[in-house]
Amino acid sequence: MKNQQIIIDQLPTGKLSAQHYRLQDSDIGHPGPGEILVRTEAFLVAAGSRAGLQGSASYAGAPTTGIVMGGTGVGIVVESSDAGFAPGDKVVCSTGWQRYSMHAANALQKIPAEIDAIHYLGPLGVNGLTAYFGLLKVGQPEAGETVMVSAAAGSVGHLVGQMAKIRGCQVIGIAGQDHKCELLVDQLGFDAAVNYKQGDYRSALKEATPNGVDVYFDNTGGFVLGSALFRLNVNGRIACCGVVSQYDTDAPEPGPKGIPGLLVNKRIRMQGFLVFDYLALYAAARKEISGWLDSGQLTSMVDEVKGIESAPAAFVDLLAGGNVGTRVVLVE
Numbered sequence: 001m002k003n004q005q006i007i008i009d010q011l012p013t014g015k016l017s018a019q020h021y022r023l024q025d026s027d028i029g030h031p032g033p034g035e036i037l038v039r040t041e042a043f044l045v046a047a048g049s050r051a052g053l054q055g056s057a058s059y060a061g062a063p064t065t066g067i068v069m070g071g072t073g074v075g076i077v078v079e080s081s082d083a084g085f086a087p088g089d090k091v092v093c094s095t096g097w098q099r100y101s102m103h104a105a106n107a108l109q110k111i112p113a114e115i116d117a118i119h120y121l122g123p124l125g126v127n128g129l130t131a132y133f134g135l136l137k138v139g140q141p142e143a144g145e146t147v148m149v150s151a152a153a154g155s156v157g158h159l160v161g162q163m164a165k166i167r168g169c170q171v172i173g174i175a176g177q178d179h180k181c182e183l184l185v186d187q188l189g190f191d192a193a194v195n196y197k198q199g200d201y202r203s204a205l206k207e208a209t210p211n212g213v214d215v216y217f218d219n220t221g222g223f224v225l226g227s228a229l230f231r232l233n234v235n236g237r238i239a240c241c242g243v244v245s246q247y248d249t250d251a252p253e254p255g256p257k258g259i260p261g262l263l264v265n266k267r268i269r270m271q272g273f274l275v276f277d278y279l280a281l282y283a284a285a286r287k288e289i290s291g292w293l294d295s296g297q298l299t300s301m302v303d304e305v306k307g308i309e310s311a312p313a314a315f316v317d318l319l320a321g322g323n324v325g326t327r328v329v330l331v332e
Contacts, residue, residue, distance in 0.1 A: 003028040006069045006097035006311050011053060016319060018312035021069065028100045031081040036103050040095045043073030044121040045305070045315050045327040046155065048242055068096040069311070072126060073331075074117040075101075085110070092120040097311050099331055115290070122300045122326040123159055123293060124286050130241060130275040131159035131217075132285045136167075138239035138273050139215040143168030146211055148228060151219035152193060153180035155326040156241060160217045161190050162298050169215075172208050174224060176321045183324065188299060196224050205231060217241060226256030232268050240272040301325025307332055 002025050009022040031037050049071060053063050073095030077085050082105040085091070090111040095101045111117050115124070122128055134156075141147050147164035151157045152173030161171045161184065173184040173193040181193035192208040194201065205227060212233040218225050221243030232238070263270060278285070292298035303323045305314040311329045318327050 001028050001100065002026070004099045004308055006308065008053070008063075008065050008067055008069055011063050011065060016050060016053065016316055018316055021312040023309050028102065031079050031102060034082050034105060035080075036077055036082055036085050036091075036105060036108060037079040038075040038091060038093060038095065038101050038103060038108070039078050040073045040075040040099055040101065040331045042118060042121065042328045042330050043071045043095050043097060043311075044125065044127075045311060045318055045323075045329060046071070046127070047151075047318060049315070050319055051242075068098050070094065070096050072121060073101075074111065074120050090117050092117070092125065097308065097329070099308060118302060118328060119293070119300060121328050122155070122302060123289050123298060126275055127155045127326055128159055128289050128300075129278070129282060129285055131156050131163055132289060133275060133278045133281070134239040134241050134273055135160050135163055135215070135217055137278065138271050139217060139237050141167055141169050141215045144170075145214035146170040146172065146209060146233075147215045147217065148172040148174065148209065148213045148231070149217040149219070150174040150196075150224050150228070151242075152184055152190070153177075153324050154219060155323070157217070157219055158184070158188060158301055158325055159298070162188055163292075164215075165189050166292060166297050170211075172213070174205075174220075174228075180324060188301075196227075202227055212236075215239070218243075222253045223256070226258070229256055229258050229262050229268075232262070232266055234266045236266060236268045238268065238270040240270060303327040305329050 005024050007022050007024050010020045012020050074092050077087050077089040084105050091108045093103055093108045147169045149157045149160045152161055153175045161173055164171045171190045173190045174196050175181050176197050178195055181195050184190040184193040194204045194208050209231050213231045214233050214236055216228045216238045218240050219242045303325050308331050
């Protein structure tokens, strides 16, 4: 059986390009004892993967070439040598960017038949769980407070804002395009959204947050984080999720001004986190998120790209802000 794979051909030293990858065919055999062969239906394209190529994500290991680009996917069991899985079962696992992958049974999670498998790449997957735990466990918003989120139209941000609304908060989104800001307000229920690329950004941010900000969910770092710091109220909280503005560059911005002074004077808590910290709570979180999806309180936006060969260009475009919601590649 032939397998198609996207291989990391070169490690970028500056901006990532599609030329840093290559598409190759390879052979894939039959499962050995306890193994399961999975055919990928779709896989996630996530900004955090760029940190892995940069070597700044310790959990991802050292970046290297000649291997399949990593990533979470959903697929169907083709062959199984484990009694717990049968051909036709839908699963979520670390498929990587490839058509077929082989796994031990403990590396797979079955997807209930009644649930759309793509949800396991969005609200029920790492994006939704990151939004859930970062907001609720780290940010700890209370009803009536103001929550602000950067990269608000992205895979994590668009879920953070909606979850904050569910909790009774005022929600402000920061995005890089006017049409994204309009979408956040008109379709997802944000109270306001600000384009950080507009010339009077700081004034617009101040106008959108007349009562300051109690919780800031940071996906970007850089000057957006710096400007948010000055809008934080006393006892404000910052959940540091990612620094997408710093991933795709060899010249990252210096840290924001006001640290530690603002943190001290306003008693601000600024905390980083990884979704894996909350592994034991995944099932309970998925149950609550599923309820929000079923009730219509939470909308999952999916940005689909077709064809495995399209993945590198789709990744580059995502890093430039080309996506709305969760970007997935459909393997045809």
